[in-house]
Amino acid sequence: MENKLTDCDHRHNPKLKGLRMTRQRCAVYQVLMAHRDHPTAGEVYDRAKHSMPTISLATVYNCLEALVQHGAVRQVNFERESSRYCPNLTEHGHFHDEKSGTIIDVPLKKGIHLSDLLELPAGAQIDNLEITLRGKIIHQPSLTTHP
Amino acid sequence: MENKLTDCDHRHNPKLKGLRMTRQRCAVYQVLMAHRDHPTAGEVYDRAKHSMPTISLATVYNCLEALVQHGAVRQVNFERESSRYCPNLTEHGHFHDEKSGTIIDVPLKKGIHLSDLLELPAGAQIDNLEITLRGKIIHQPSLTTHP
DNA sequence: ATTGCACATTAGAATCATTCCAAATTTAGA
DNA sequence: TCTAAATTTGGAATGATTCTAATGTGCAAT
Ligand SMILES: [Mn+2]
Ligand SMILES: [Mn+2]
Ligand SMILES: [Zn+2]
Ligand SMILES: [Zn+2]
Numbered sequence: 070m071e072n073k074l075t076d077c078d079h080r081h082n083p084k085l086k087g088l089r090m091t092r093q094r095c096a097v098y099q100v101l102m103a104h105r106d107h108p109t110a111g112e113v114y115d116r117a118k119h120s121m122p123t124i125s126l127a128t129v130y131n132c133l134e135a136l137v138q139h140g141a142v143r144q145v146n147f148e149r150e151s152s153r154y155c156p157n158l159t160e161h162g163h164f165h166d167e168k169s170g171t172i173i174d175v176p177l178k179k180g181i182h183l184s185d186l187l188e189l190p191a192g193a194q195i196d197n198l199e200i201t202l203r204g205k206i207i208h209q210p211s212l213t214t215h216p
Numbered sequence: 217m218e219n220k221l222t223d224c225d226h227r228h229n230p231k232l233k234g235l236r237m238t239r240q241r242c243a244v245y246q247v248l249m250a251h252r253d254h255p256t257a258g259e260v261y262d263r264a265k266h267s268m269p270t271i272s273l274a275t276v277y278n279c280l281e282a283l284v285q286h287g288a289v290r291q292v293n294f295e296r297e298s299s300r301y302c303p304n305l306t307e308h309g310h311f312h313d314e315k316s317g318t319i320i321d322v323p324l325k326k327g328i329h330l331s332d333l334l335e336l337p338a339g340a341q342i343d344n345l346e347i348t349l350r351g352k353i354i355h356q357p358s359l360t361t362h363p
Numbered sequence: 364a365t366t367g368c369a370c371a372t373t374a375g376a377a378t379c380a381t382t383c384c385a386a387a388t389t390t391a392g393a
Numbered sequence: 394t395c396t397a398a399a400t401t402t403g404g405a406a407t408g409a410t411t412c413t414a415a416t417g418t419g420c421a422a423t
Contacts, residue, residue, distance in 0.1 A: 274412090
């Protein structure tokens with residue numbers, strides 16, 4: 070995937086409106102948008118160095134924090150592992166496949182209300198919800214037959 | 217709440233069956249059962265020292281790990297904060313009240329299936345589910361009137 | 364009740380993701 | 394262009410957790 074300069078241009082990307090844009094933030098943002106997976110800060114650092122060999126790890130942490138605060142990307146945590154960063158802004162949880170180590174986005178079904186699922190505390194105003202799943206992908210024998 | 221010696225006795229507590237019981241594991245387990253809140257390892261350490269002043273922090277970590285592996289307590293993580301430990305073995309999520317810092321158990325409603333809520337990946341076998349909420353408790357003005 | 368040994372405890376050192384620091388640089392609006 | 398405020402940077406600091414290796418103990422089998 071090419072680096073589109075407009076990715077980091079406020080005029081074309083409303084998600085970044087109001088966030089002061091630096092070369093470094095642009096590079097970090099493009100790293101996340103390019104693969105749409107869930108890299109750690111260290112992995113973002115490695116990828117960002119391709120287009121900007123002088124960027125520092127501290128800056129990658131700073132940029133990721135700015136993007137998260139701004140709501141342009143999400144931070145994802147599994148147990149006590151390194152934080153990961155997610156470019157998918159739709160409501161979703163995360164499935165960690167223990168076999169492959171992959172993290173898979175798990176969309177919430179439409180029209181589901183939290184109060185349908187949980188006995189929420191009275192007066193609770195929910196600012197943030199995180200749903201995390203761990204397990205294995207079992208290969209189902211295909212039901213279709215090969216003639 | 218009193219320390220009941222039988223808390224850590226395999227004959228009276230099936231949750232600990234098969235787990236080799238030491239004075240330290242008993243003390244740590246009793247700490248968790250006594251308050252039924254969500255202390256960090258450091259907080260468990262401080263409390264355990266009341267009944268066993270010589271216990272070490274490394275041992276508290278070891279005991280907590282053993283109890284978690286055994287399924288006798290649960291480990292709970294919020295973002296990158298210190299792990300917390302939970303004695304409630306029923307299916308529930310956790311609400312972190314940003315005002316008070318308290319963590320409140322949030323029971324799952326009966327008869328809810330994950331597949332009702334999430335578009336699970338095909339063939340996913342879920343070994344672990346974590347639901348984490350962050351927010352504030354808003355005090356509702358009471359609807360009852362005082363004469 | 365004794366014994367043997369696999370497993371547990373302990374203090375302290377090591378790890379390592381993340382945050383902090385303070386000096387140099389850059390952004391973006393006036 | 395000029396300036397103030399924000400950002401970047403390399404390196405040091407932090408802090409929760411894990412590791413190490415010496416010592417101690419639970420408990421099943423005798
Ligand atoms: Mn993994
Ligand atoms: Mn808090
Ligand atoms: Zn995601
Ligand atoms: Zn709980």
